[in-house]
Amino acid sequence: MNIILAEAAEVVDSQLTLSDYRAEHIVKVLKSEIGDRLRVGIINGMRGFGTISALQKKFPFSASVNLELSESPGTLPPLDLILALPRPIMLKRILSQVTALGVGTIHLVNANRVEKSFWEAGLLQPQEYRPHLLHGLEQAVDTRMPEIRLHPKFKPFIEDFCPSLVGDYHYLLLADPKGEHRLVDVVGEKTGRILLAAGPEGGWVPYEVQKFREQGFFCCTIGERILKVDTAIIALHASITALRQRR
Amino acid sequence: MNIILAEAAEVVDSQLTLSDYRAEHIVKVLKSEIGDRLRVGIINGMRGFGTISALQKKFPFSASVNLELSESPGTLPPLDLILALPRPIMLKRILSQVTALGVGTIHLVNANRVEKSFWEAGLLQPQEYRPHLLHGLEQAVDTRMPEIRLHPKFKPFIEDFCPSLVGDYHYLLLADPKGEHRLVDVVGEKTGRILLAAGPEGGWVPYEVQKFREQGFFCCTIGERILKVDTAIIALHASITALRQRR
Numbered sequence: 358m359n360i361i362l363a364e365a366a367e368v369v370d371s372q373l374t375l376s377d378y379r380a381e382h383i384v385k386v387l388k389s390e391i392g393d394r395l396r397v398g399i400i401n402g403m404r405g406f407g408t409i410s411a412l413q414k415k416f417p418f419s420a421s422v423n424l425e426l427s428e429s430p431g432t433l434p435p436l437d438l439i440l441a442l443p444r445p446i447m448l449k450r451i452l453s454q455v456t457a458l459g460v461g462t463i464h465l466v467n468a469n470r471v472e473k474s475f476w477e478a479g480l481l482q483p484q485e486y487r488p489h490l491l492h493g494l495e496q497a498v499d500t501r502m503p504e505i506r507l508h509p510k511f512k513p514f515i516e517d518f519c520p521s522l523v524g525d526y527h528y529l530l531l532a533d534p535k536g537e538h539r540l541v542d543v544v545g546e547k548t549g550r551i552l553l554a555a556g557p558e559g560g561w562v563p564y565e566v567q568k569f570r571e572q573g574f575f576c577c578t579i580g581e582r583i584l585k586v587d588t589a590i591i592a593l594h595a596s597i598t599a600l601r602q603r604r
Numbered sequence: 605m606n607i608i609l610a611e612a613a614e615v616v617d618s619q620l621t622l623s624d625y626r627a628e629h630i631v632k633v634l635k636s637e638i639g640d641r642l643r644v645g646i647i648n649g650m651r652g653f654g655t656i657s658a659l660q661k662k663f664p665f666s667a668s669v670n671l672e673l674s675e676s677p678g679t680l681p682p683l684d685l686i687l688a689l690p691r692p693i694m695l696k697r698i699l700s701q702v703t704a705l706g707v708g709t710i711h712l713v714n715a716n717r718v719e720k721s722f723w724e725a726g727l728l729q730p731q732e733y734r735p736h737l738l739h740g741l742e743q744a745v746d747t748r749m750p751e752i753r754l755h756p757k758f759k760p761f762i763e764d765f766c767p768s769l770v771g772d773y774h775y776l777l778l779a780d781p782k783g784e785h786r787l788v789d790v791v792g793e794k795t796g797r798i799l800l801a802a803g804p805e806g807g808w809v810p811y812e813v814q815k816f817r818e819q820g821f822f823c824c825t826i827g828e829r830i831l832k833v834d835t836a837i838i839a840l841h842a843s844i845t846a847l848r849q850r851r
Contacts, residue, residue: 579845
Protein backbone atom coordinates (compact mmCIF):
# COMPACT_ATOMS: atom_id res chain seq x y z
CA MET A 358 0.00 0.00 0.00
CA ASN A 359 1.82 3.10 -1.24
CA ILE A 360 -1.05 5.48 -0.51
CA ILE A 361 -3.85 5.37 2.08
CA LEU A 362 -7.15 5.77 0.18
CA ALA A 363 -10.42 6.89 1.73
CA GLU A 364 -13.97 7.67 0.66
CA ALA A 365 -14.87 11.36 0.61
CA ALA A 366 -17.58 10.63 3.20
CA GLU A 367 -14.96 9.40 5.67
CA VAL A 368 -13.37 12.85 5.90
CA VAL A 369 -14.81 15.32 8.44
CA ASP A 370 -13.24 18.78 8.79
CA SER A 371 -10.08 17.66 6.94
CA GLN A 372 -9.69 14.81 9.42
CA LEU A 373 -9.73 11.13 8.51
CA THR A 374 -10.27 8.53 11.23
CA LEU A 375 -9.37 4.94 10.42
CA SER A 376 -10.05 1.74 12.34
CA ASP A 377 -9.76 -1.00 9.71
CA TYR A 378 -6.95 -2.61 7.64
CA ARG A 379 -5.61 0.87 6.87
CA ALA A 380 -5.03 1.63 10.56
CA GLU A 381 -3.38 -1.79 10.93
CA HIS A 382 -1.15 -1.02 7.92
CA ILE A 383 -0.11 2.32 9.47
CA VAL A 384 0.79 0.62 12.75
CA LYS A 385 2.28 -2.69 11.63
CA VAL A 386 3.80 -2.07 8.19
CA LEU A 387 4.60 1.64 8.14
CA LYS A 388 5.37 1.58 11.89
CA SER A 389 4.28 5.23 11.98
CA GLU A 390 4.32 7.54 14.99
CA ILE A 391 2.20 10.59 15.85
CA GLY A 392 3.41 13.50 13.72
CA ASP A 393 4.49 11.29 10.76
CA ARG A 394 3.32 12.26 7.26
CA LEU A 395 1.68 9.75 4.92
CA ARG A 396 0.53 9.71 1.31
CA VAL A 397 -3.29 9.98 1.40
CA GLY A 398 -5.90 10.26 -1.33
CA ILE A 399 -9.66 10.40 -1.72
CA ILE A 400 -11.15 7.79 -4.05
CA ASN A 401 -12.00 9.59 -7.30
CA GLY A 402 -10.70 12.77 -5.70
CA MET A 403 -7.64 14.71 -4.60
CA ARG A 404 -4.31 13.34 -3.42
CA GLY A 405 -1.82 14.74 -0.96
CA PHE A 406 -0.49 14.06 2.50
CA GLY A 407 -1.82 13.44 5.96
CA THR A 408 -0.23 13.97 9.37
CA ILE A 409 -1.01 11.46 12.09
CA SER A 410 -2.64 13.19 15.07
CA ALA A 411 -3.70 10.13 17.09
CA LEU A 412 -2.71 6.49 17.03
CA GLN A 413 -3.85 3.33 18.82
CA LYS A 414 -0.97 0.91 18.31
CA LYS A 415 -2.61 -2.07 19.96
CA PHE A 416 -5.60 -4.02 18.73
CA PRO A 417 -8.12 -2.62 17.90
CA PHE A 418 -5.87 -0.39 15.79
CA SER A 419 -6.97 3.16 14.98
CA ALA A 420 -5.44 6.29 13.52
CA SER A 421 -6.51 9.89 13.01
CA VAL A 422 -4.93 11.78 10.15
CA ASN A 423 -5.08 15.52 9.35
CA LEU A 424 -5.27 15.92 5.59
CA GLU A 425 -3.64 18.43 3.25
CA LEU A 426 -4.84 17.39 -0.20
CA SER A 427 -3.59 19.66 -2.94
CA GLU A 428 -2.87 17.37 -5.92
CA SER A 429 -5.54 16.83 -8.55
CA PRO A 430 -6.30 13.23 -9.48
CA GLY A 431 -4.10 11.93 -12.32
CA THR A 432 -5.39 12.31 -15.87
CA LEU A 433 -7.77 9.67 -17.20
CA PRO A 434 -5.63 6.75 -18.49
CA PRO A 435 -5.78 6.68 -22.31
CA LEU A 436 -6.66 2.99 -22.48
CA ASP A 437 -9.98 1.20 -22.02
CA LEU A 438 -10.31 -2.55 -22.11
CA ILE A 439 -12.76 -5.08 -23.53
CA LEU A 440 -12.03 -8.37 -21.82
CA ALA A 441 -13.69 -11.73 -22.45
CA LEU A 442 -14.69 -12.68 -18.91
CA PRO A 443 -11.82 -14.69 -17.38
CA ARG A 444 -12.13 -17.24 -14.59
CA PRO A 445 -12.59 -15.47 -11.24
CA ILE A 446 -9.14 -16.22 -9.80
CA MET A 447 -7.53 -14.72 -12.88
CA LEU A 448 -9.97 -11.79 -13.04
CA LYS A 449 -9.01 -10.76 -9.50
CA ARG A 450 -5.36 -10.51 -10.46
CA ILE A 451 -6.09 -8.78 -13.76
CA LEU A 452 -8.30 -6.17 -12.07
CA SER A 453 -5.64 -5.12 -9.60
CA GLN A 454 -2.80 -5.31 -12.12
CA VAL A 455 -4.46 -3.27 -14.87
CA THR A 456 -5.70 -0.77 -12.30
CA ALA A 457 -2.09 -0.38 -11.16
CA LEU A 458 -0.99 0.12 -14.79
CA GLY A 459 -3.87 2.58 -15.39
CA VAL A 460 -7.14 1.91 -17.18
CA GLY A 461 -10.32 3.96 -17.69
CA THR A 462 -13.15 1.47 -18.20
CA ILE A 463 -13.08 -2.33 -18.25
CA HIS A 464 -15.87 -3.96 -20.28
CA LEU A 465 -16.25 -7.61 -19.26
CA VAL A 466 -17.97 -9.40 -22.13
CA ASN A 467 -19.16 -12.87 -22.96
CA ALA A 468 -17.50 -14.93 -25.69
CA ASN A 469 -17.91 -18.40 -27.12
CA ARG A 470 -14.97 -19.75 -25.10
CA VAL A 471 -16.02 -18.13 -21.80
CA GLU A 472 -17.36 -20.77 -19.39
CA LYS A 473 -20.96 -19.95 -18.51
CA SER A 474 -20.31 -20.51 -14.81
CA PHE A 475 -17.91 -17.53 -14.74
CA TRP A 476 -20.94 -15.22 -15.02
CA GLU A 477 -22.27 -16.59 -11.72
CA ALA A 478 -19.11 -15.64 -9.82
CA GLY A 479 -19.67 -13.55 -6.70
CA LEU A 480 -16.67 -11.50 -7.85
CA LEU A 481 -18.89 -9.73 -10.40
CA GLN A 482 -20.70 -7.89 -7.58
CA PRO A 483 -19.29 -4.37 -7.05
CA GLN A 484 -18.62 -4.97 -3.35
CA GLU A 485 -16.56 -8.03 -4.34
CA TYR A 486 -14.48 -6.61 -7.20
CA ARG A 487 -14.00 -3.15 -5.77
CA PRO A 488 -11.32 -4.21 -3.22
CA HIS A 489 -9.19 -5.52 -6.10
CA LEU A 490 -9.43 -2.21 -7.95
CA LEU A 491 -8.62 -0.40 -4.72
CA HIS A 492 -5.60 -2.64 -4.26
CA GLY A 493 -4.31 -1.56 -7.68
CA LEU A 494 -4.82 2.12 -6.87
CA GLU A 495 -3.09 1.75 -3.48
CA GLN A 496 -0.17 0.12 -5.27
CA ALA A 497 0.18 2.74 -8.01
CA VAL A 498 -0.54 5.83 -5.85
CA ASP A 499 -3.62 6.69 -7.88
CA THR A 500 -7.12 7.74 -6.79
CA ARG A 501 -9.10 7.28 -9.99
CA MET A 502 -11.21 4.11 -9.77
CA PRO A 503 -11.74 2.32 -13.11
CA GLU A 504 -15.30 1.78 -14.22
CA ILE A 505 -16.46 -1.85 -14.65
CA ARG A 506 -19.24 -2.69 -17.11
CA LEU A 507 -20.70 -6.17 -17.54
CA HIS A 508 -21.97 -7.43 -20.91
CA PRO A 509 -23.20 -11.01 -20.43
CA LYS A 510 -24.34 -11.35 -24.06
CA PHE A 511 -21.88 -10.91 -26.91
CA LYS A 512 -24.24 -10.09 -29.76
CA PRO A 513 -26.04 -7.13 -28.14
CA PHE A 514 -22.64 -5.90 -26.92
CA ILE A 515 -21.00 -5.92 -30.34
CA GLU A 516 -24.04 -4.96 -32.47
CA ASP A 517 -25.90 -2.49 -30.27
CA PHE A 518 -23.46 -1.17 -27.67
CA CYS A 519 -20.15 -1.05 -29.58
CA PRO A 520 -21.29 1.34 -32.33
CA SER A 521 -21.98 4.02 -29.71
CA LEU A 522 -18.61 3.34 -28.09
CA VAL A 523 -16.07 3.17 -30.91
CA GLY A 524 -16.36 6.81 -31.97
CA ASP A 525 -14.56 7.86 -28.78
CA TYR A 526 -11.33 6.09 -29.73
CA HIS A 527 -8.42 6.76 -32.02
CA TYR A 528 -7.25 3.14 -31.91
CA LEU A 529 -9.47 0.05 -31.91
CA LEU A 530 -7.24 -2.97 -31.30
CA LEU A 531 -8.13 -6.65 -31.12
CA ALA A 532 -5.30 -8.69 -29.59
CA ASP A 533 -4.60 -11.96 -31.36
CA PRO A 534 -1.27 -13.88 -31.50
CA LYS A 535 -2.07 -14.61 -35.17
CA GLY A 536 -3.22 -11.05 -35.96
CA GLU A 537 -2.18 -9.72 -39.38
CA HIS A 538 -0.75 -6.46 -37.98
CA ARG A 539 2.19 -6.06 -35.66
CA LEU A 540 1.14 -3.82 -32.77
CA VAL A 541 4.34 -1.86 -33.38
CA ASP A 542 3.20 -0.99 -36.92
CA VAL A 543 -0.25 0.17 -35.80
CA VAL A 544 0.28 2.16 -32.61
CA GLY A 545 2.04 5.46 -33.19
CA GLU A 546 2.60 8.53 -31.12
CA LYS A 547 -0.82 9.93 -31.84
CA THR A 548 -2.83 11.10 -28.93
CA GLY A 549 -6.41 9.95 -28.57
CA ARG A 550 -7.89 7.09 -26.65
CA ILE A 551 -7.31 3.37 -27.21
CA LEU A 552 -9.83 0.56 -26.91
CA LEU A 553 -8.14 -2.82 -26.58
CA ALA A 554 -10.08 -6.10 -26.83
CA ALA A 555 -8.51 -9.26 -25.40
CA GLY A 556 -10.03 -12.70 -25.83
CA PRO A 557 -10.54 -15.69 -23.53
CA GLU A 558 -8.11 -18.59 -23.05
CA GLY A 559 -8.22 -20.29 -26.44
CA GLY A 560 -8.94 -16.99 -28.20
CA TRP A 561 -11.95 -15.39 -29.89
CA VAL A 562 -13.79 -17.61 -32.39
CA PRO A 563 -13.77 -16.46 -36.06
CA TYR A 564 -17.34 -15.10 -35.81
CA GLU A 565 -16.32 -12.86 -32.93
CA VAL A 566 -13.19 -11.66 -34.73
CA GLN A 567 -15.33 -10.84 -37.76
CA LYS A 568 -17.79 -8.88 -35.63
CA PHE A 569 -14.97 -6.83 -34.11
CA ARG A 570 -13.55 -6.20 -37.59
CA GLU A 571 -16.93 -4.88 -38.70
CA GLN A 572 -16.72 -2.35 -35.88
CA GLY A 573 -13.34 -1.17 -37.15
CA PHE A 574 -10.98 -3.14 -34.91
CA PHE A 575 -7.48 -4.03 -36.17
CA CYS A 576 -6.19 -7.54 -35.35
CA CYS A 577 -2.81 -6.95 -33.74
CA THR A 578 -0.10 -9.23 -32.39
CA ILE A 579 2.82 -8.70 -30.04
CA GLY A 580 4.37 -12.00 -31.16
CA GLU A 581 3.57 -15.62 -31.82
CA ARG A 582 4.16 -16.86 -28.29
CA ILE A 583 0.84 -17.88 -26.75
CA LEU A 584 0.40 -16.14 -23.41
CA LYS A 585 -2.05 -16.60 -20.59
CA VAL A 586 -4.62 -13.81 -20.51
CA ASP A 587 -3.20 -12.15 -17.39
CA THR A 588 0.31 -12.05 -18.87
CA ALA A 589 -1.00 -10.93 -22.26
CA ILE A 590 -3.03 -8.01 -20.87
CA ILE A 591 -0.06 -6.57 -18.99
CA ALA A 592 2.25 -7.11 -21.96
CA LEU A 593 -0.22 -5.42 -24.34
CA HIS A 594 -0.82 -2.49 -21.99
CA ALA A 595 2.91 -1.95 -21.51
CA SER A 596 3.68 -2.30 -25.24
CA ILE A 597 1.02 0.24 -26.19
CA THR A 598 2.21 2.65 -23.51
CA ALA A 599 5.83 2.35 -24.68
CA LEU A 600 4.96 2.73 -28.38
CA ARG A 601 2.94 5.89 -27.76
CA GLN A 602 5.88 7.51 -25.98
CA ARG A 603 8.15 7.16 -29.03
CA ARG A 604 9.71 10.22 -30.50
CA MET B 605 -0.54 -26.69 -22.21
CA ASN B 606 -0.09 -25.73 -25.86
CA ILE B 607 2.72 -28.22 -26.50
CA ILE B 608 3.60 -31.56 -24.88
CA LEU B 609 7.22 -31.37 -23.71
CA ALA B 610 9.44 -34.35 -22.99
CA GLU B 611 13.02 -35.05 -21.98
CA ALA B 612 15.24 -36.42 -24.76
CA ALA B 613 15.78 -39.55 -22.65
CA GLU B 614 12.05 -40.31 -22.74
CA VAL B 615 12.11 -40.84 -26.51
CA VAL B 616 12.98 -44.32 -27.79
CA ASP B 617 13.01 -44.97 -31.57
CA SER B 618 11.00 -41.77 -32.24
CA GLN B 619 8.35 -42.97 -29.82
CA LEU B 620 7.32 -41.17 -26.64
CA THR B 621 5.37 -43.02 -23.98
CA LEU B 622 3.61 -40.94 -21.34
CA SER B 623 1.91 -41.97 -18.11
CA ASP B 624 1.85 -38.80 -16.01
CA TYR B 625 0.05 -35.41 -16.10
CA ARG B 626 0.78 -35.19 -19.82
CA ALA B 627 -1.16 -38.39 -20.56
CA GLU B 628 -3.99 -37.06 -18.38
CA HIS B 629 -3.94 -33.78 -20.32
CA ILE B 630 -4.15 -35.63 -23.64
CA VAL B 631 -7.15 -37.66 -22.43
CA LYS B 632 -9.07 -35.14 -20.34
CA VAL B 633 -8.31 -31.71 -21.81
CA LEU B 634 -7.42 -32.41 -25.43
CA LYS B 635 -9.87 -35.35 -25.54
CA SER B 636 -7.60 -36.88 -28.19
CA GLU B 637 -8.16 -40.14 -30.06
CA ILE B 638 -5.71 -42.61 -31.61
CA GLY B 639 -4.43 -41.07 -34.86
CA ASP B 640 -4.71 -37.44 -33.63
CA ARG B 641 -1.70 -35.17 -34.09
CA LEU B 642 -0.32 -33.06 -31.25
CA ARG B 643 2.30 -30.36 -30.83
CA VAL B 644 5.34 -32.05 -29.21
CA GLY B 645 8.82 -30.81 -28.32
CA ILE B 646 11.97 -32.01 -26.61
CA ILE B 647 13.21 -29.86 -23.74
CA ASN B 648 16.17 -27.87 -25.05
CA GLY B 649 15.69 -29.63 -28.38
CA MET B 650 13.57 -29.91 -31.50
CA ARG B 651 9.85 -29.21 -31.90
CA GLY B 652 7.29 -30.76 -34.20
CA PHE B 653 4.30 -33.03 -34.06
CA GLY B 654 3.39 -36.41 -32.69
CA THR B 655 0.70 -38.89 -33.73
CA ILE B 656 -1.05 -40.84 -31.00
CA SER B 657 -0.53 -44.59 -31.57
CA ALA B 658 -1.93 -45.93 -28.28
CA LEU B 659 -4.14 -44.45 -25.59
CA GLN B 660 -5.40 -45.58 -22.18
CA LYS B 661 -8.36 -43.28 -21.51
CA LYS B 662 -9.12 -44.55 -18.04
CA PHE B 663 -6.98 -44.12 -14.94
CA PRO B 664 -4.04 -44.81 -14.96
CA PHE B 665 -3.86 -42.72 -18.12
CA SER B 666 -1.19 -43.43 -20.71
CA ALA B 667 -0.40 -42.43 -24.26
CA SER B 668 2.14 -43.42 -26.91
CA VAL B 669 3.09 -40.84 -29.48
CA ASN B 670 5.09 -41.26 -32.71
CA LEU B 671 7.24 -38.18 -33.17
CA GLU B 672 8.14 -36.17 -36.27
CA LEU B 673 10.33 -33.37 -34.96
CA SER B 674 11.63 -31.12 -37.71
CA GLU B 675 11.60 -27.58 -36.23
CA SER B 676 14.73 -26.22 -34.59
CA PRO B 677 14.31 -24.70 -31.17
CA GLY B 678 13.50 -20.97 -31.27
CA THR B 679 16.37 -18.52 -31.16
CA LEU B 680 17.78 -17.57 -27.77
CA PRO B 681 15.59 -14.77 -26.35
CA PRO B 682 17.56 -11.48 -26.43
CA LEU B 683 16.80 -10.65 -22.80
CA ASP B 684 18.42 -11.88 -19.58
CA LEU B 685 17.20 -10.87 -16.16
CA ILE B 686 18.76 -9.91 -12.84
CA LEU B 687 16.04 -10.17 -10.24
CA ALA B 688 16.26 -9.34 -6.55
CA LEU B 689 14.92 -12.56 -5.03
CA PRO B 690 11.14 -12.15 -4.62
CA ARG B 691 9.00 -13.99 -2.08
CA PRO B 692 8.41 -17.58 -3.22
CA ILE B 693 4.75 -17.24 -4.17
CA MET B 694 5.62 -14.32 -6.43
CA LEU B 695 8.75 -16.00 -7.79
CA LYS B 696 6.69 -18.99 -8.96
CA ARG B 697 4.45 -16.75 -11.02
CA ILE B 698 7.34 -14.67 -12.35
CA LEU B 699 9.26 -17.76 -13.44
CA SER B 700 6.43 -19.15 -15.53
CA GLN B 701 5.39 -15.75 -16.90
CA VAL B 702 8.85 -14.60 -18.00
CA THR B 703 9.56 -18.05 -19.43
CA ALA B 704 6.38 -17.69 -21.48
CA LEU B 705 7.50 -14.24 -22.65
CA GLY B 706 11.00 -15.57 -23.41
CA VAL B 707 14.15 -15.15 -21.32
CA GLY B 708 17.68 -16.58 -21.58
CA THR B 709 19.11 -16.56 -18.04
CA ILE B 710 17.55 -15.42 -14.78
CA HIS B 711 20.03 -14.32 -12.10
CA LEU B 712 18.35 -14.32 -8.70
CA VAL B 713 20.37 -12.00 -6.46
CA ASN B 714 20.29 -10.79 -2.90
CA ALA B 715 19.52 -7.16 -2.08
CA ASN B 716 19.13 -5.10 1.06
CA ARG B 717 15.33 -5.28 0.92
CA VAL B 718 15.18 -9.03 0.20
CA GLU B 719 13.97 -10.91 3.28
CA LYS B 720 16.66 -13.38 4.39
CA SER B 721 14.10 -16.18 4.76
CA PHE B 722 13.43 -16.12 1.00
CA TRP B 723 16.83 -17.75 0.47
CA GLU B 724 15.69 -20.76 2.48
CA ALA B 725 12.70 -21.41 0.21
CA GLY B 726 12.44 -24.95 -1.16
CA LEU B 727 11.51 -23.33 -4.47
CA LEU B 728 15.19 -22.50 -5.06
CA GLN B 729 15.94 -26.21 -5.62
CA PRO B 730 16.03 -27.10 -9.34
CA GLN B 731 13.47 -29.88 -8.94
CA GLU B 732 11.12 -27.32 -7.34
CA TYR B 733 11.48 -24.39 -9.75
CA ARG B 734 11.80 -26.41 -12.93
CA PRO B 735 8.06 -27.24 -13.18
CA HIS B 736 7.29 -23.50 -13.24
CA LEU B 737 9.73 -22.94 -16.10
CA LEU B 738 8.25 -25.93 -17.89
CA HIS B 739 4.79 -24.48 -17.40
CA GLY B 740 5.90 -21.28 -19.17
CA LEU B 741 7.39 -23.25 -22.07
CA GLU B 742 4.24 -25.40 -22.41
CA GLN B 743 2.19 -22.19 -22.52
CA ALA B 744 4.34 -20.41 -25.13
CA VAL B 745 5.09 -23.47 -27.34
CA ASP B 746 8.81 -23.17 -26.69
CA THR B 747 11.41 -25.82 -25.83
CA ARG B 748 14.34 -23.72 -24.62
CA MET B 749 14.56 -23.86 -20.83
CA PRO B 750 15.87 -20.66 -19.20
CA GLU B 751 18.96 -20.99 -17.03
CA ILE B 752 18.60 -20.05 -13.35
CA ARG B 753 21.61 -18.79 -11.39
CA LEU B 754 21.53 -18.02 -7.66
CA HIS B 755 23.65 -15.25 -6.14
CA PRO B 756 22.92 -15.15 -2.40
CA LYS B 757 25.45 -12.36 -1.74
CA PHE B 758 25.12 -9.00 -3.48
CA LYS B 759 28.69 -7.72 -3.19
CA PRO B 760 30.47 -10.71 -4.81
CA PHE B 761 27.75 -10.71 -7.47
CA ILE B 762 28.16 -7.08 -8.44
CA GLU B 763 31.92 -6.74 -7.91
CA ASP B 764 33.27 -10.10 -9.03
CA PHE B 765 30.65 -11.75 -11.24
CA CYS B 766 29.07 -8.80 -13.05
CA PRO B 767 32.28 -7.52 -14.73
CA SER B 768 32.60 -10.85 -16.56
CA LEU B 769 28.94 -10.70 -17.55
CA VAL B 770 28.28 -7.17 -18.78
CA GLY B 771 30.51 -7.40 -21.87
CA ASP B 772 27.98 -9.74 -23.49
CA TYR B 773 25.23 -7.09 -23.59
CA HIS B 774 24.39 -4.12 -25.73
CA TYR B 775 21.96 -2.73 -23.15
CA LEU B 776 22.42 -2.76 -19.37
CA LEU B 777 19.18 -1.52 -17.81
CA LEU B 778 18.28 -1.00 -14.18
CA ALA B 779 14.53 -0.60 -13.71
CA ASP B 780 13.54 2.16 -11.29
CA PRO B 781 10.27 4.17 -11.27
CA LYS B 782 12.40 7.24 -10.44
CA GLY B 783 15.11 6.45 -13.02
CA GLU B 784 16.53 9.45 -14.87
CA HIS B 785 16.06 7.91 -18.33
CA ARG B 786 12.80 6.97 -20.00
CA LEU B 787 13.08 3.40 -21.27
CA VAL B 788 11.72 4.67 -24.58
CA ASP B 789 14.70 7.03 -24.98
CA VAL B 790 17.28 4.35 -24.23
CA VAL B 791 16.09 1.21 -26.04
CA GLY B 792 16.37 1.49 -29.80
CA GLU B 793 16.15 -0.96 -32.64
CA LYS B 794 19.71 -2.11 -32.20
CA THR B 795 20.30 -5.79 -32.07
CA GLY B 796 22.41 -7.21 -29.30
CA ARG B 797 21.48 -8.66 -25.97
CA ILE B 798 19.79 -6.89 -23.07
CA LEU B 799 20.45 -7.39 -19.36
CA LEU B 800 17.61 -6.02 -17.24
CA ALA B 801 17.91 -5.67 -13.46
CA ALA B 802 14.72 -5.38 -11.40
CA GLY B 803 14.72 -4.66 -7.68
CA PRO B 804 12.77 -6.01 -4.70
CA GLU B 805 9.49 -4.63 -3.35
CA GLY B 806 10.57 -1.22 -2.01
CA GLY B 807 13.31 -0.94 -4.62
CA TRP B 808 17.10 -1.13 -4.62
CA VAL B 809 18.85 0.93 -1.92
CA PRO B 810 21.11 3.80 -3.15
CA TYR B 811 24.31 1.76 -2.55
CA GLU B 812 22.99 -0.98 -4.85
CA VAL B 813 21.95 1.51 -7.53
CA GLN B 814 25.42 3.06 -7.35
CA LYS B 815 27.07 -0.35 -7.74
CA PHE B 816 24.96 -1.11 -10.83
CA ARG B 817 25.83 2.31 -12.27
CA GLU B 818 29.53 1.55 -11.81
CA GLN B 819 29.00 -1.56 -13.96
CA GLY B 820 27.49 0.59 -16.71
CA PHE B 821 23.77 0.15 -16.03
CA PHE B 822 21.33 2.92 -17.04
CA CYS B 823 18.52 3.72 -14.58
CA CYS B 824 15.36 3.53 -16.66
CA THR B 825 11.69 4.10 -15.93
CA ILE B 826 8.49 3.09 -17.70
CA GLY B 827 6.51 5.62 -15.67
CA GLU B 828 5.99 6.90 -12.16
CA ARG B 829 3.31 4.42 -11.19
CA ILE B 830 4.69 2.03 -8.58
CA LEU B 831 4.08 -1.57 -9.69
CA LYS B 832 4.41 -4.88 -7.93
CA VAL B 833 7.48 -6.77 -9.08
CA ASP B 834 5.52 -9.38 -11.05
CA THR B 835 3.57 -6.71 -12.95
CA ALA B 836 6.71 -4.60 -13.45
CA ILE B 837 8.77 -7.45 -14.92
CA ILE B 838 6.14 -8.30 -17.53
CA ALA B 839 5.60 -4.63 -18.36
CA LEU B 840 9.35 -4.03 -18.74
CA HIS B 841 9.85 -7.16 -20.86
CA ALA B 842 6.97 -6.21 -23.15
CA SER B 843 8.05 -2.55 -23.42
CA ILE B 844 11.60 -3.53 -24.37
CA THR B 845 10.34 -6.06 -26.91
CA ALA B 846 8.00 -3.49 -28.48
CA LEU B 847 10.63 -0.73 -28.59
CA ARG B 848 13.17 -2.99 -30.31
CA GLN B 849 10.68 -3.81 -33.07
CA ARG B 850 10.30 -0.14 -34.04
CA ARG B 851 11.07 0.93 -37.52
